[in-house]
Amino acid sequence: MTLAQRGGWITGIGLALLAAVYVRALAFTPVERFQGPAQKIFYLHVPAAWSAMLSMGLVGLGSILYLLVRDARFDRFAAASAEVGTAFSLVMLTTGPIWAKPIWGTWWTWDARLTLTLFLFFLFIGYLLLRGAVTEPGLRARYSAVLGICGLVLLPFIHLSVYLFRTLHPQPIVLKPSAPSLPGSMLVTLLASFAVFTLLYVGFVMQRYAVSLLREARAGEGEGEGEGDHA
Amino acid sequence: MLSAEGLRHAFRGGRVVALDDVSFSLAAGQTLTIFGPNGAGKTTLLKVLAGLIRPDAGRVTVAGGRGAIGWIGHHSHLYGHLTVRENLLFWASLYGVPPSARGVNAAATMRRVGVADWANQPVWSLSRGLVQRAAIARALIHDPRVLLLDEPFTGLDLKAAAALRALLGELRGAGRSVVLATHNVDEGVELASVVAFQRRGRFVQLAPRGGRSAAQIAEQYRRAMAEEGGGAGGGRGVDG
Amino acid sequence: MADLLRQAWTVARKDLVLEFRTRTAIVSALVFTALVLTVFNFGRDPTAVPTIDLAPTILWVTFTFAAMLTLNRAFQLELENQALEGLLVSPLNRTSLYWGKLIANLMFVALVESVGLPLFVLFFDVPVGRVLLPLVGVIALATLGFVAVGTLFSALVMRTRFAELLLVVLLLPFLVPPLIGAVQVTALLLGGRPLSEAAGWLRLLAAYDIGFVSLASLLFRFTVDE
Numbered sequence: 001m002t003l004a005q006r007g008g009w010i011t012g013i014g015l016a017l018l019a020a021v022y023v024r025a026l027a028f029t030p031v032e033r034f035q036g037p038a039q040k041i042f043y044l045h046v047p048a049a050w051s052a053m054l055s056m057g058l059v060g061l062g063s064i065l066y067l068l069v070r071d072a073r074f075d076r077f078a079a080a081s082a083e084v085g086t087a088f089s090l091v092m093l094t095t096g097p098i099w100a101k102p103i104w105g106t107w108w109t110w111d112a113r114l115t116l117t118l119f120l121f122f123l124f125i126g127y128l129l130l131r132g133a134v135t136e137p138g139l140r141a142r143y144s145a146v147l148g149i150c151g152l153v154l155l156p157f158i159h160l161s162v163y164l165f166r167t168l169h170p171q172p173i174v175l176k177p178s179a180p181s182l183p184g185s186m187l188v189t190l191l192a193s194f195a196v197f198t199l200l201y202v203g204f205v206m207q208r209y210a211v212s213l214l215r216e217a218r219a220g221e222g223e224g225e226g227e228g229d230h231a
Numbered sequence: 232m233l234s235a236e237g238l239r240h241a242f243r244g245g246r247v248v249a250l251d252d253v254s255f256s257l258a259a260g261q262t263l264t265i266f267g268p269n270g271a272g273k274t275t276l277l278k279v280l281a282g283l284i285r286p287d288a289g290r291v292t293v294a295g296g297r298g299a300i301g302w303i304g305h306h307s308h309l310y311g312h313l314t315v316r317e318n319l320l321f322w323a324s325l326y327g328v329p330p331s332a333r334g335v336n337a338a339a340t341m342r343r344v345g346v347a348d349w350a351n352q353p354v355w356s357l358s359r360g361l362v363q364r365a366a367i368a369r370a371l372i373h374d375p376r377v378l379l380l381d382e383p384f385t386g387l388d389l390k391a392a393a394a395l396r397a398l399l400g401e402l403r404g405a406g407r408s409v410v411l412a413t414h415n416v417d418e419g420v421e422l423a424s425v426v427a428f429q430r431r432g433r434f435v436q437l438a439p440r441g442g443r444s445a446a447q448i449a450e451q452y453r454r455a456m457a458e459e460g461g462g463a464g465g466g467r468g469v470d471g
Numbered sequence: 472m473a474d475l476l477r478q479a480w481t482v483a484r485k486d487l488v489l490e491f492r493t494r495t496a497i498v499s500a501l502v503f504t505a506l507v508l509t510v511f512n513f514g515r516d517p518t519a520v521p522t523i524d525l526a527p528t529i530l531w532v533t534f535t536f537a538a539m540l541t542l543n544r545a546f547q548l549e550l551e552n553q554a555l556e557g558l559l560v561s562p563l564n565r566t567s568l569y570w571g572k573l574i575a576n577l578m579f580v581a582l583v584e585s586v587g588l589p590l591f592v593l594f595f596d597v598p599v600g601r602v603l604l605p606l607v608g609v610i611a612l613a614t615l616g617f618v619a620v621g622t623l624f625s626a627l628v629m630r631t632r633f634a635e636l637l638l639v640v641l642l643l644p645f646l647v648p649p650l651i652g653a654v655q656v657t658a659l660l661l662g663g664r665p666l667s668e669a670a671g672w673l674r675l676l677a678a679y680d681i682g683f684v685s686l687a688s689l690l691f692r693f694t695v696d697e
Contacts, residue, residue, distance in 0.1 A: 067693055119644045126641045133631035137243065143627045146690045147641065150620065153686055154645055157679055161648040164671055165655070219243075281560045285696065297562040308557030310485070310548070312492045324481050325561045354552075369557070 003213070007206025014200035021193045029189045041099045043189055047197035048091040049113070052120055054201060055085025059127065060152025063145035075141035078148055080208035082127045084201060089121040112162045119158050123151040137216075232408040233257045233377050238279055238289035240272075240432075249275035250286060251432035257425070259376075262399070262409040264419045266452050267429035273412035274305070276429070277381045280410060293377055298326055301375030303383050307366035311355035315346055315365050318354060319372050326373035340368045345394060359386050367395065378402065378409045384418050396422060416452050420445040428455045475567045482563070482571025487578060489548055496544045497582065500537050504587040507533045508594050526597045527657035533587060534610070535617065535646050538580045539639055542621040545572045546629040555695070565692035573622045573684075580618055584610055602660040609660070609676075613653035616679040620645045623687040626694040645683075652676045 001009075025043045062078030065071070096114055097107040108114070127147055134140040234256035241248045249272040257263050267273050278284040280291055281302050293299055302308075309318045319337040328336055341347040344364045349357060354365060363386040370378065378399075384392050399409060399422050413419050420426075420440075426448060428436040435455050440448070490497055511529045549555035558568060588610070592599055599606055624641050628634040653676070656669040666673075 067690075119647065122644045126644065129637060129640060130627065130631075133628070133633070133637055142693045146623070146627060146693050149690060150623070150645070150683075150686065153682060154648075157648040157675070157682070158644070160675060161651045164675065165651050283556065283559055297560070300560060302557070302560040304553065304556055304560075306553035306556065308554045309552050310489060310554055311551055312489050313485075317488075321481070321485050322557070322561070325478065325558070325563050327562065 002210065004207055004210035007203050007210060009203075010199060010206060011203030014196055014203050017196045017199065018193075021189065021196055024192070025189050029185050036102075039099075039103075041095050043193045045092060045095040045099060046190065047193040048088045048095065049117055050194055051197045051201045052085050052089040052092055052117060054198065055081045055088060056120055056123065056152060056155065059085065059148045063148030063152075066141060066145045067149075072137070072141065075145065076209050076212045077205070078144065079131060079212060080205045082124050082131075082148070083208050084204040086121065086124040086128065087204070088197075088201070089117055089124060092117050093121060110162070110166070112159060112166050115162045116155065116159050120155070123154070127151065232259050232261075232294050233280070233410070234292050235276075235280065236290045238276070238286050238291070240275055240279060240284065240286045240288075248272075248432045250279065250289075253289070253429075253432070253434055255425070255427065255434070255437055257408045257410065259406040259408055260403055261424045262403055262411065262422050263425045263427060264423035265410065265412040265427045265429050266416055267412070267414065268456060269414055271429040272432040273414075273429055274381055275432075277304075277379050277410065277412055281379050295376055298373065299376045301370040301373070301378045303366060303370045303378075303380045305381060305385075307354070307362050308369060309354045309362065309365055312353055314351050314353050315341065315357075315368070316350045318365070319368060322369050323372045328373050336372055336374070340371050343371070343398065344368045345391070360388055360391055363387055364391060367398075376407055378407060380409065380411045382413055383411065384413065384415070392418070416449040417445070420448050423448075428452055430456060475564055475570070478563055478567035479570035479574060482558075482568060483574035483578070486545065486548065486571070486575035490544070490575075490579065496541060497579065500541045500579070500583045501586055503540060504533055504537045504583055505590055507536065508587070508590055512594055522595050523597065523661060526591075526595055526661060527654045529595065530588075530591050530657060531613075531650055531654050533591070534580075534584055534614070535650055537583050537587065538614065538618060539621065539642060539646075540635075541579055541583065542576060542618070542625045542642075543629070543635050543638055544579075545576055545622060546625050547634075550629065559695060565695060566688050568695070569622065569626075569688055569691035572626075573619060573687075576618050576622050577615065580614055581611075584614065597661060599661070601663075605666055606657065606660055609653060609656045609673075612673070612676045612680060613649040616649045616676065616683055617642070617646050619680070619684045619687050623691055623694065626691065648679050649676060652679075 021043060025040055031039070058081045059078045062074045062081060066074035066078065096117075100109065101107050127144060130147055131140055131144050134143055236254050238250045238253040240250040251272075253276060255263065265273050265276070275284060279286045279289075280293070281300055282291070282297055308322075309315075310321075313321065316337055319340065320333050323333040323336060324330070338347070338350075341350055344367050346361060346364050346368060349361055349365075354362060357365065363383075367383070370380075380399075383395060387395060396419075399411075403409060403422070403424075409422070411419050411422065423440050426436070426438060426440050426443075427434050428451075435458075436451070443451075508529065511525075511533070515525055546555070549558065588599075588606075591597065621638070621642050624638055624645075625634075628637045628641065631637055652672045656672045656676075659669045660666070
């Protein structure tokens, strides 16, 4: 079985399990007392945020490893991880406002976690734009590794500054985005969803990794004669 | 002075081979002239020798390290809005020439390559030939023990080219090692103590010049390039 | 260490000489600063929001945008006649090259800020006399961090198409912590509050500076080698 096929299978299983999680969330998990059915979106929202964070962490790790050992596999992995992370942060950013409108009464607030994910999204986009702008593979790998590492170091600073910013200003919301302690059955559903999203991350990354392998192979076939290249 | 062992390098993830098992060693006072068509990997080799490109495999040793290398590439490396003298003083200070010697060195080097009359002109205002001479002055400002020259005759008129040949002859006499790469068999032969033909990253010939005349070397070169089919100018280019 | 700094200064001095000989970049940056401050004056409702509440934001948005536009200059000028290649062949240490560019950029931005601050005081009638020294300190603290990141990133984008635009897109997320910090501390200072209230922010700014100056010094060589 090829890498793409294996990735496809894992993604398929992940999606099936996600459906199962939602059957459990909708039919077998109690409705949250204050938020009502809107809270159900949390089983999508929170794990998506988790996967986006995981992606950024692994982009950073892949970048560090690439610069240390210069193995193209780490670069491909970091790139795949960034693409998948973009998708997950987009899921997080779209589900957030859908939930926030009925609960907070507003589509968007500058909540620390929400802001962090927004910048996570911007970082992923910047990372992918930089990759698109550099054609020589060796340079592209090094440049994006430098950016990946800087991005990883930036996240705690953004979190800290947004957090300090919030605590100095009156909070416009009464409800906290997540209850401090979830009832047992909700927690089980949420944890199951975390596991499923991690599985989806693995499946997606395997497929994107396979795509970049294919792309490299095709670039090799289409290689023109006498192409100047000074690196 | 300068040695290379088993250099290999490829671009684009291994698809364009620029260096294929290149080894040589050069003593003080020797000049290696590398002939090869465009795309043979000459520029890549010089860049590897200069430490600009880290090769995929192999090792380069230069007695004295980076500071001992004088480099003339395809570009002048001069700042257009600085005068010739200011450029030379800047590069002299980067190469660790002591402050007291910089002015004297700059003046002497400019006289040597014939740009002394333009010392206080900004580089952007100079003609192409003068810029090339100033670029040679830049490479010599720290009196390097190893000179790496990539197509140094480009842009020079006949008189300036003859002056450069005379200069390189002097440097060889003073015990400097020179590596000169060119695609033109008619230039640089008389300077060579060692001759190499490079093709698709490989040295297809590496031999002391011996008693060979320029015409004999040119003939051998054409034959070497015609072998293996394809003819000169073929192959996957990396020299641009 | 002394040798690294000496080389860095050689590079920075050369950059500054080149800059003052052409003057295009510095004059453009100064005019840009004056224009943004003017636009801000008309882009607000003076009867609704007191100037003092908006002042820190105006000051910092102006400074960060002016700085961002000047950063590309540092490595663009090395592409003329491929001077960068010459620098990389020479014994110049990579870290010295980065520091040289950082020093030149900092002096450049400092000049823009030293003209921007009096203009800001003049246009918006903000009393800075009492807090001038701490204010300059905060400006220096915030500027160092984002110019350090910006200098590194300008080396990443210098050979790409649309380098100016790409630099802004890459750099803006990195401006958030210093920008928020600088605005908050400036607001506290202008509001006549003691500096001790800003301790958390000052620590954040200092940590950002230390973190990113060291990280960029470490990573810079990967942007120019080979």
